[in-house]
Amino acid sequence: MPMNLMIVESVETVDMGSSDNDNEATEQVPLVSASHRNLAKIVADCRLQIEVEPPPAAAASAAATVVAAPPATSDATAATSVAASDSSASSSSSSSSSSSSSTSSEFTHTSQTTIPSTDNLTSSNGLANMGKSILVDAKSNSPASLSYHYDKSPVIPQKQHHNINICNSHHPHHHPQNHTQHSLQLTFQNLNVLHNERQILSDVSGFVSPCEVLAIMGPSGSGKTTLLDCLSGQRDIDGGSVFLNREPLSKKWRRRIGYVLQEEIFFPQLTLRETVVYTALLRLPESMPRAEKMRQVDHILEALELGCCQQTKFGDYLNRGLSGGEKKRANIACELLTNPLLMLLDEPTSGLDSHSAISLMKVLKRYAQLEQKTIVISVHQPSSQMFHMFDKLLLLHQGRTAYFGDVQNIYRHFEDIGVTIKPHYNPADFVLEQLKSHPDIREKLFIAAKESHGNYLNRNCITSSHNNQVSDSEAKGKKQPDSILIDDIINNYYNHRSKRHHHQYENLHHTSNGCQVEEDEEAAQHLVWCAADSQSNFSSCASSDCHSYSAGSGPGHSGDDEWLSYPTSFHTQFCVLSSRNFKEAKPRMLSKLNWFQTIGLALMAGAIWFQLPRTEEFLHDLQGWMFFSQTYWMLFALFGALNSFPSEREVVSKERRSGAYRLSAYYLAKMCAELPLVITLPTVYLMISYPMLGCTSLKLFFLMLIFLLINTIVAQSVGFFIGACCMDMNVSITLSALYTLATQLFGGYLSSRIPEGLSWIRYTSMIHYAYQNMQILEFREGAAIGCGSPSSYEICKQQSTEFIPYEEILKAQNSTSPLWLNTLILMMFFLVFRCLGYAVLRFLRCPKKT
Numbered sequence: 001m002p003m004n005l006m007i008v009e010s011v012e013t014v015d016m017g018s019s020d021n022d023n024e025a026t027e028q029v030p031l032v033s034a035s036h037r038n039l040a041k042i043v044a045d046c047r048l049q050i051e052v053e054p055p056p057a058a059a060a061s062a063a064a065t066v067v068a069a070p071p072a073t074s075d076a077t078a079a080t081s082v083a084a085s086d087s088s089a090s091s092s093s094s095s096s097s098s099s100s101s102s103t104s105s106e107f108t109h110t111s112q113t114t115i116p117s118t119d120n121l122t123s124s125n126g127l128a129n130m131g132k133s134i135l136v137d138a139k140s141n142s143p144a145s146l147s148y149h150y151d152k153s154p155v156i157p158q159k160q161h162h163n164i165n166i167c168n169s170h171h172p173h174h175h176p177q178n179h180t181q182h183s184l185q186l187t188f189q190n191l192n193v194l195h196n197e198r199q200i201l202s203d204v205s206g207f208v209s210p211c212e213v214l215a216i217m218g219p220s221g222s223g224k225t226t227l228l229d230c231l232s233g234q235r236d237i238d239g240g241s242v243f244l245n246r247e248p249l250s251k252k253w254r255r256r257i258g259y260v261l262q263e264e265i266f267f268p269q270l271t272l273r274e275t276v277v278y279t280a281l282l283r284l285p286e287s288m289p290r291a292e293k294m295r296q297v298d299h300i301l302e303a304l305e306l307g308c309c310q311q312t313k314f315g316d317y318l319n320r321g322l323s324g325g326e327k328k329r330a331n332i333a334c335e336l337l338t339n340p341l342l343m344l345l346d347e348p349t350s351g352l353d354s355h356s357a358i359s360l361m362k363v364l365k366r367y368a369q370l371e372q373k374t375i376v377i378s379v380h381q382p383s384s385q386m387f388h389m390f391d392k393l394l395l396l397h398q399g400r401t402a403y404f405g406d407v408q409n410i411y412r413h414f415e416d417i418g419v420t421i422k423p424h425y426n427p428a429d430f431v432l433e434q435l436k437s438h439p440d441i442r443e444k445l446f447i448a449a450k451e452s453h454g455n456y457l458n459r460n461c462i463t464s465s466h467n468n469q470v471s472d473s474e475a476k477g478k479k480q481p482d483s484i485l486i487d488d489i490i491n492n493y494y495n496h497r498s499k500r501h502h503h504q505y506e507n508l509h510h511t512s513n514g515c516q517v518e519e520d521e522e523a524a525q526h527l528v529w530c531a532a533d534s535q536s537n538f539s540s541c542a543s544s545d546c547h548s549y550s551a552g553s554g555p556g557h558s559g560d561d562e563w564l565s566y567p568t569s570f571h572t573q574f575c576v577l578s579s580r581n582f583k584e585a586k587p588r589m590l591s592k593l594n595w596f597q598t599i600g601l602a603l604m605a606g607a608i609w610f611q612l613p614r615t616e617e618f619l620h621d622l623q624g625w626m627f628f629s630q631t632y633w634m635l636f637a638l639f640g641a642l643n644s645f646p647s648e649r650e651v652v653s654k655e656r657r658s659g660a661y662r663l664s665a666y667y668l669a670k671m672c673a674e675l676p677l678v679i680t681l682p683t684v685y686l687m688i689s690y691p692m693l694g695c696t697s698l699k700l701f702f703l704m705l706i707f708l709l710i711n712t713i714v715a716q717s718v719g720f721f722i723g724a725c726c727m728d729m730n731v732s733i734t735l736s737a738l739y740t741l742a743t744q745l746f747g748g749y750l751s752s753r754i755p756e757g758l759s760w761i762r763y764t765s766m767i768h769y770a771y772q773n774m775q776i777l778e779f780r781e782g783a784a785i786g787c788g789s790p791s792s793y794e795i796c797k798q799q800s801t802e803f804i805p806y807e808e809i810l811k812a813q814n815s816t817s818p819l820w821l822n823t824l825i826l827m828m829f830f831l832v833f834r835c836l837g838y839a840v841l842r843f844l845r846c847p848k849k850t
């Protein structure tokens, strides 16, 4: 049975929780962010209802509405027992429900049956404090909407006026301050972007309001991505301004923007589910229980039809993983999960088949409408169906505006310049074709767009009342085409909004319910006025009404700190990032190849130096094993760390730009997570080769292991630092090779003819200190080395001793520093390079604007 999803305003006191949670129902869950408070309010006041189109025979009798969520009142309880599938039962029950609630509501729906909205909102054990619901459009079996609900306090809804699909939110218990409307109007004015004196964007203006989808269309290279970069604050603009709720775009706003990039930037080693789970753990509020976060992940994966591939790795060009379309949807899932106020999506539908594209658009559209989100999407060539799902259209060509206005006005716009969009023709294709292939039409479009924009501003700034303006124009009886166009835009805008979005400006008017429509129209006028005001640098936005919108919706009331703060604590960030880093780095650091290499080398070393006699004749062999083992593992760790940051740079930059976590948490987590990985292979190596060499002392084994690992970690620090500095593997490999080989050469290990003036270079080498420590341990703690015959050691020549004292061996090797000093210097290497690595990431490699 085909079903359409819609949301019905609450009609009575509603307990969003299950009955066994009644006591908790009045609890107000502390909400961590203004956005979530708003979401809580929206959803708490909502009833989610799936409208079922009845079969023809039953249509007449099926006129019934069933309350969607489990009501708290006893009257409504009966209604909740009605199952969606039981149409007859639902009819009767819904009738009673309707009558029981008729004192407080007007039901305009007919032929409806609802299933409990708690299907997704609540689990069987009652409504969780917070949650996000994705309703499934049963008709298309595609996801329909996303909505958070954090608050299960009883809701006293208000009178319903229209069969609208957006939540109302007059809550008598809410303090007006809690009515902060977390929707966001985006206005951009005369944006100019230059690159090497080439104009990439030229005077691009427009605006988009909550609940709307603005599509940016244009041929390839027209500047769509550049514009989105500017709107997200990721690119500096050379002229013009971007306003969000009439405030200039700033860091606090950037955190409320979800930007789905054209490229999918993820860790290739992680599965889709792991990626989304980590995003949820990092970017959903700390106060949300983990189980709830997981539920949201499930919902989002289901909504975007990603359930079947959730265990697939992202993959890369070497190891294939998710398909292009799946990656695109995964990209969107991660941003949707965080519930941003403004979603910017760069070509989210490219690479998707038409069904998936439409399905995705439906999700976005409903998301915008149900949650009062503002969506800007860039598209290449949408299908006709998708084209008509957009509310506004910005047409770009070579960075210039060819059209900005409501989508339905595009027909009139083209007619005005003498071009008729053919019926049964995909308007998007037609428009782009005209734009690309006909320079004369293109020029006309540029001129018309410029004029209509100017008129639009004038109209809204000069006259305070749109209605007066219209009547004046009509009285004069001679409208210019542009004026007609602008009137149409505004009229359509008002009509459109008054039909669809009555509720969303209610924060402007905390008045009785009776005159909602008039209020909303007025609010819509104010909104347009505000947009024009924004575009004219707030020339007339001292109006209190204007102010009430932006103040109510802006972050000021909820506190800038809240907007600027991270969604999770340092501890949580550290734990989640450590876990993610471990998962991500493990396949890289402990790959099969590395295991093979380690075991192979250990066996080879063990075989070459097998049961080495501890006499002076074999002293050099023993030192050879130590030098080889030491140098190999230090270089292994150093070179392995070179690519550590560069490989993660894009992902971390993207996440940090969205304010997901602190750099310090990431850095510390990375250090800790990679620690067990970096020490695993040297341990295995030593466990194999050292006993083969002839080591029988457990104490010596552990001492050697500890110092080998210390050396490895120190070398890793140097690798991190060089990698962070260079961010280019070729450069960093060259630099590292130069450093390590130079210090070996000048360390005197390979040649004794070191120029006098350059012998100091050995002291800059960590290998120098590490090797000295190895020798101290081996010769001091290990079995004594017997004197050779003849012996090169004086003490042996004098035949006063059978064994060479370890001090003599060390002296012969120029190892004069004590163990503690070498260790201290190595520790300083560790600390200095780790700190330098952090400083480089913080100040040199911080996420930059393009």
Ligand SMILES: Nc1ncnc2c1ncn2[C@@H]1O[C@H](COP(=O)(O)OP(=O)(O)OP(=O)(O)O)[C@@H](O)[C@H]1O
Pocket (backbone or CB within 6 Å): 195, 200, 218, 219, 220, 221, 222, 223, 224, 225, 226, 227, 380, 850
């Ligand atoms: N950083 C940059 N350096 C050089 N050129 C740039 C830069 N950014 C943008 N451009 C140029 O600006 C123009 C617009 O680029 P942009 O990526 O915004 O186009 P687009 O409309 O998104 O294209 P597509 O649809 O192919 O993704 C292109 O010609 C591009 O080469």
